[in-house]
Amino acid sequence: MSAPSTSRAAAGQGPAEPVLEVRDLSVTFGTRRGRAPVVVGLDLTVGAGETVAVVGESGSGKSVSMLAVVGLLPTPPAVVEGSVRLAGEEVLGAGAERLREMRGREVGMVFQDPMTSLNPVLTIGRQLTEGLEERLGMGRREARERAAEMLDLVGIREPQRRLDEYPHQFSGGMRQRVMIALGLSLDPKVLIADEPTTALDVTTQAQILDLVQDLQSRLGTAVVWVSHDLGVVAGIADRVLVMYSGEVVEEAGIDALFAAPRHPYTRGLLGALPVLGRARTELATIAGLPPDPLDRPPGCWFRPRCPSRLDDRCASMHPPLHDVAPGHRVRSFYEVSG
Amino acid sequence: MGRFVLRRTTQAVVVLFGVSLIVFALVQLVPGDPVRVSLGTRFDPETYAALRERSGLDRPLLQQYLSYVGGALTGDLGVSFRTGQPVTTTLTDRLPATLSLAGCSLLVALLVAVPLGIVSALRSGSLSDHVATVVSQVGVSIPDFWMAILLILLFSGVFGVLPPSGYEPLLEDPVGWASHMVLPAVTVGVVSGAILTRFIRAAVLEQLGQDHVRTARARGIKESLVLRRHVLRNALIPVITVTGVQLASLLGGVIVVEVIFAWPGLGRLTLDAVNARDYPVLQGAVMLFAALFLLVNLLVDLLYAAVDPRIRYAK
Amino acid sequence: MTVGGVPDSGPEQPGADAGPETEPGTPPAQASQRRQVLRALLSHKLAVFGLVVLALLLVVGVFGNTLAPYGPNELDVPNRLTGPSAQHPFGTDELGRDVLSRVMVAARLSLLVGAVAVGIALTLGVTLGLVAGFYGRWVDDAVMRVMDVLFAFPAILLAIAIVAVLGPNVVNAMIAIGIVYTPIFARVTRASVLTVREEVYVRAARSIGVGDLRLLRLHILPNVAAPIIVQTSLSLAFAILSETALSFLGLGVQPPDPSWGRMLFEGRGFVQQAWWMGVFPGAAIFLTVLAFNVVGDALRDALDPRQRSAIEARAGVSS
Numbered sequence: 001m002s003a004p005s006t007s008r009a010a011a012g013q014g015p016a017e018p019v020l021e022v023r024d025l026s027v028t029f030g031t032r033r034g035r036a037p038v039v040v041g042l043d044l045t046v047g048a049g050e051t052v053a054v055v056g057e058s059g060s061g062k063s064v065s066m067l068a069v070v071g072l073l074p075t076p077p078a079v080v081e082g083s084v085r086l087a088g089e090e091v092l093g094a095g096a097e098r099l100r101e102m103r104g105r106e107v108g109m110v111f112q113d114p115m116t117s118l119n120p121v122l123t124i125g126r127q128l129t130e131g132l133e134e135r136l137g138m139g140r141r142e143a144r145e146r147a148a149e150m151l152d153l154v155g156i157r158e159p160q161r162r163l164d165e166y167p168h169q170f171s172g173g174m175r176q177r178v179m180i181a182l183g184l185s186l187d188p189k190v191l192i193a194d195e196p197t198t199a200l201d202v203t204t205q206a207q208i209l210d211l212v213q214d215l216q217s218r219l220g221t222a223v224v225w226v227s228h229d230l231g232v233v234a235g236i237a238d239r240v241l242v243m244y245s246g247e248v249v250e251e252a253g254i255d256a257l258f259a260a261p262r263h264p265y266t267r268g269l270l271g272a273l274p275v276l277g278r279a280r281t282e283l284a285t286i287a288g289l290p291p292d293p294l295d296r297p298p299g300c301w302f303r304p305r306c307p308s309r310l311d312d313r314c315a316s317m318h319p320p321l322h323d324v325a326p327g328h329r330v331r332s333f334y335e336v337s338g
Numbered sequence: 339m340g341r342f343v344l345r346r347t348t349q350a351v352v353v354l355f356g357v358s359l360i361v362f363a364l365v366q367l368v369p370g371d372p373v374r375v376s377l378g379t380r381f382d383p384e385t386y387a388a389l390r391e392r393s394g395l396d397r398p399l400l401q402q403y404l405s406y407v408g409g410a411l412t413g414d415l416g417v418s419f420r421t422g423q424p425v426t427t428t429l430t431d432r433l434p435a436t437l438s439l440a441g442c443s444l445l446v447a448l449l450v451a452v453p454l455g456i457v458s459a460l461r462s463g464s465l466s467d468h469v470a471t472v473v474s475q476v477g478v479s480i481p482d483f484w485m486a487i488l489l490i491l492l493f494s495g496v497f498g499v500l501p502p503s504g505y506e507p508l509l510e511d512p513v514g515w516a517s518h519m520v521l522p523a524v525t526v527g528v529v530s531g532a533i534l535t536r537f538i539r540a541a542v543l544e545q546l547g548q549d550h551v552r553t554a555r556a557r558g559i560k561e562s563l564v565l566r567r568h569v570l571r572n573a574l575i576p577v578i579t580v581t582g583v584q585l586a587s588l589l590g591g592v593i594v595v596e597v598i599f600a601w602p603g604l605g606r607l608t609l610d611a612v613n614a615r616d617y618p619v620l621q622g623a624v625m626l627f628a629a630l631f632l633l634v635n636l637l638v639d640l641l642y643a644a645v646d647p648r649i650r651y652a653k
Numbered sequence: 654m655t656v657g658g659v660p661d662s663g664p665e666q667p668g669a670d671a672g673p674e675t676e677p678g679t680p681p682a683q684a685s686q687r688r689q690v691l692r693a694l695l696s697h698k699l700a701v702f703g704l705v706v707l708a709l710l711l712v713v714g715v716f717g718n719t720l721a722p723y724g725p726n727e728l729d730v731p732n733r734l735t736g737p738s739a740q741h742p743f744g745t746d747e748l749g750r751d752v753l754s755r756v757m758v759a760a761r762l763s764l765l766v767g768a769v770a771v772g773i774a775l776t777l778g779v780t781l782g783l784v785a786g787f788y789g790r791w792v793d794d795a796v797m798r799v800m801d802v803l804f805a806f807p808a809i810l811l812a813i814a815i816v817a818v819l820g821p822n823v824v825n826a827m828i829a830i831g832i833v834y835t836p837i838f839a840r841v842t843r844a845s846v847l848t849v850r851e852e853v854y855v856r857a858a859r860s861i862g863v864g865d866l867r868l869l870r871l872h873i874l875p876n877v878a879a880p881i882i883v884q885t886s887l888s889l890a891f892a893i894l895s896e897t898a899l900s901f902l903g904l905g906v907q908p909p910d911p912s913w914g915r916m917l918f919e920g921r922g923f924v925q926q927a928w929w930m931g932v933f934p935g936a937a938i939f940l941t942v943l944a945f946n947v948v949g950d951a952l953r954d955a956l957d958p959r960q961r962s963a964i965e966a967r968a969g970v971s972s
Contacts, residue, residue, distance in 0.1 A: 070556065072552060072555060072556060100555075100558050100560070100561070101558060102558070103555070103556055103557060103558035104556065104557035104558035104559075105558060108556070108557075109553075109556040111549060111552065111553060111556075113549060116548065116549040116550065117549040117550055117552070117553045118550055118553065119550040119553075119554070119568055119572065120550070120572075120646070120647070120648055121571065121572055121575075121645065121646055121647060121648075122567075122568075130554075130557075130559065130563075130567070131557045131558075131559065134559055134560065134563065135557070135558060135559075166647045166648070168647070168648050179553070182553065182557065183556075185557070186557065186558070352798075353798075353801055353802055356798065356799075356801075356802040357802055357806075360802065361814075364814060364815075364817075364818050365818075367818050367819075472699065475699070475943065475946060475947060475950070476943065478946060479890065479939060479942040479943035479946050480939050480942075480943075481894055481897060481898070481917075481935060481938045481939060481942070483897075483898065483901055483914075483917055483921075483935070484917060484931070484932075484935030484936075484938060484939060487917065487920065487921055487924055487931040487932070487935060488932070488935070490924055491924055491928055491931075491932075495924065495925050495928075502924075586807075587807045587808075588807075589807065590806065590807025590808075590809060590810040591807050591808075591809055591810075593809055593810065593813070593902075594809065594898050594901060594902065597901075597902065598921060608810065608813065609813065609902055611817075612813055612814075612816070612817040612904070613903070615817075620814070620817060624806070624810065624814055627806065627807065627810055628806055631806070631807065
């Protein structure tokens with residue numbers, strides 16, 4: 001994919017109140033075999049207009065944590081603890097009704113699978129105007145016009161005609177554009193995109209990335225982009241959180257992360273990226289699988305797969321997240337040099 | 339949409355022809371001479387000759403079949419071996435009783451199943467849900483003729499409030515019609531209701547887990563609206579299909595109930611025809627049942643296409 | 654460009670209880686799968702109840718004649734129409750026959766008819782389904798059109814019609830019920846074959862020239878076994894129900910052989926004076942059908958949750 005981009009304007013913006021502030025978020029699932037802590041102690045801060053990427057493999061807890069933030073996890077069997085502040089207001093514990101009000105208006109979401117995320121029996125227009133009428137109190141005609149505007153904004157041609165069409169008449173990439181339009185339709189301050197391009201082909205992926213960047217600069221929306229693919233977020237993120245087995249193992253600005261990753265896991269992730277123009281004999285992968293949340297090893301959870309293991313404490317003590325440079329935190333007892 | 343309608347209708351017609359072939363073949367399979375077998379001890383040369391003539395059994399098979407089909411299309415289904423009456427008249431006399439029973443039973447079934455199914459799905463996993471599951475299992479397994487006997491025992495015998503059998507036409511005696519309708523409709527309706535409950539529950543549950551419901555919730559739409567517009571509306575589709583199938587099979591399945599309640603319907607007619615070896619009536623009744631069945635299925639498919647746009651636009 | 658293999662597929666929610674998973678690409682590990690199935694079955698309390706009833710039924714079916722306290726046609730006219738008592742736990746009918754004994758002996762016939770009918774349906778249906786699913790195209794169309802026509806009839810009606818032609822007796826009832834339930838086996842088999850046919854290992858075998866028959870026997874049949882087993886249990890339930898309905902109408906088991914269905918018919922005539930004549934045979938039918946349904950559903954949960962349930966089967970809906 002593309003090389004790391006130059007720093008964004010966000011780096012120069014003053015610390016206005018963050019649109020999303022997550023502190024010590026934990027999500028535990030009650031299962032037959034016991035309580036599984038799927039997300040542990042997640043901290044995440046998103047400033048206005050910023051793009052933060054949350055990266056990790058399957059089982060890292062990245063999607064679960066985002067669902068927990070907006071209150072879309074079914075609360076039995078999930079137990080969510082911690083603090084989530086949306087636009088300065090504490091929402092966890094504010095009650096389901098308040099959460100519902102915030103959804104869409106303060107925080108929008110785009111989900112992974114555009115095929116199933118749209119209601120197949122309603123027209124695209126209806127799905128767009130529904131939110132506008134119900135949440136913003138718009139009249140039928142006004143809502144329809146706004147819906148057409150949104151479709152135009154996300155790059156769908158002949159928006160008026162397409163409002164009356166059904167999801168199955170759209171291609172995958174276009175459906176995802178509609179999803180983005182839906183996510184942004186109520187003008188939220190932050191958009192959480194949960195693997196929005198995973199189900200799309202590479203070309204469409206690039207188009208969607210461009211679209212989101214473009215919308216961001218126009219609307220000033222902050223974006224949280226969840227992905228398993230560092231390459232995808234390289235072109236769009238300001239900051240990256242790398243998650244492993246439910247916790248953050250490294251957090252840094254995008255350039256710093258690519259230039260000098262400090263955690264062996266991040267290094268592995270970067271090593272697994274193929275680079276255009278550079279010949280390789282084999283794609284490097286990180287052998288093994290993440291641990292079962294019900295049965296994590298003592299000490300550092302990454303240790304069984306870690307190629308370095310440079311500190312004896314790794315085996316018995318759980319490394320804390322600590323600063324190694326301004327804006328760069330790592331969960332490790334040592335640092336690997338990049 | 340038009341192409342879809344055309345395709346389905348043609349399909350139904352083709353199947354109907356297939357049915358007519360089978361029905362026709364059935365009589366040919368009867369060992370011996372159908373008219374003679376049918377008359378049995380009432381045999382008398384004149385009646386025999388007349389019936390044979392009327393039924394055209396001397397003619398070659400293909401001609402017989404064609405004239406049968408031709409006759410059917412113009413409303414002539416032959417003459418009853420037992421009564422000599424035109425089959426069509428007999429059928430139309432008995433049709434209302436069966437239709438009204440099937441209709442009322444379905445109504446009972448829906449009244450029970452819709453609320454129960456929806457609530458069961460919304461409270462999935464709870465105690466009431468498990469109880470409902472068990473009750474459905476029971477409902478599906480209960481033989482309707484046994485249930486009929488139990489109900490008769492209870493309501494006609496012990497409580498003595500409802501008549502144990504018989505039928506009153508609606509237009510002549512509405513109250514009588516209603517009181518005679520209750521037990522049979524409940525008998526059939528409860529079993530149907532059990533089936534529908536589980537179906538509705540499954541359909542609603544499936545919708546609740548769908549991604550698009552999550553999308554709607556992610557936009558902060560009120561839960562009641564999510565339920566109404568996104569869950570129930572979509573769950574309607576499979577439910578329509580099942581209800582239709584239920585209705586279609588009810589039309590024929592009420593035979594046993596008709597016998598128990600001495601209901602003057604098509605089912606009992608068919609049975610009498612079987613016992614009396616009255617083949618023309620049997621043929622006609624079976625054809626009518628099949629036609630009704632196909633008609634209901636066709637209507638269900640059309641309704642389905644009206645509700646689900648994906649079907650409408652499919653090739 | 655992915656890490657460690659598999660790209661994410663939606664929110665990770667571990668701990669959900671999936672049933673025992675049988676990967677389509679590998680032949681099932683027989684022993685451990687059986688153990689899993691057994692465990693799943695036993696954990697279902699209702700299923701245990703069902704199995705117990707079925708075991709009881711089997712015993713009565715096999716040993717009914719010897720276990721019954723009286724002969725099924727043993728008359729005791731002075732004691733006719735007496736209610737449940739110590740000597741006659743289920744009472745006596747209008748000819749003084751012991752209802753309990755009749756119920757027990759009738760069990761055997763009902764089970765027999767059910768088993769044979771389902772056997773017929775299974776043999777015919779699975780063969781047709783295999784052929785239709787495997788060879789496809791016009792063969793598939795032709796076979797399934799015929800099945801559609803059969804499906805166009807409500808089950809009872811078709812059975813009655815067939816018996817009407819063949820003559821009312823037990824054997825014809827078996828044949829009739831067998832024919833009525835053939836389409837459902839054909840459909841279930843065909844559906845399974847269609848999914849399995851496209852599996853990579855089948856294609857691989859084909860590409861190295863493995864013959865059709867061998868392919869069917871070794872690769873396809875074992876994988877369609879699960880839904881067929883479930884369907885068998887469910888169909889047994891409805892076959893028995895159909896048999897009792899036919900007997901009720903006088904078209905199945907003929908007197909003087911006792912049959913649950915016929916006993917109910919006779920009981921109807923005496924419902925006011927002798928409720929036990931109708932209630933007990935009906936209860937026997939009910940429990941039997943319930944047991945088969947419950948076990949069938951439990952089997953489905955254990956083996957193949959995607960298949961239709963007993964409810965769906967009875968509703969006549971195709972998947």
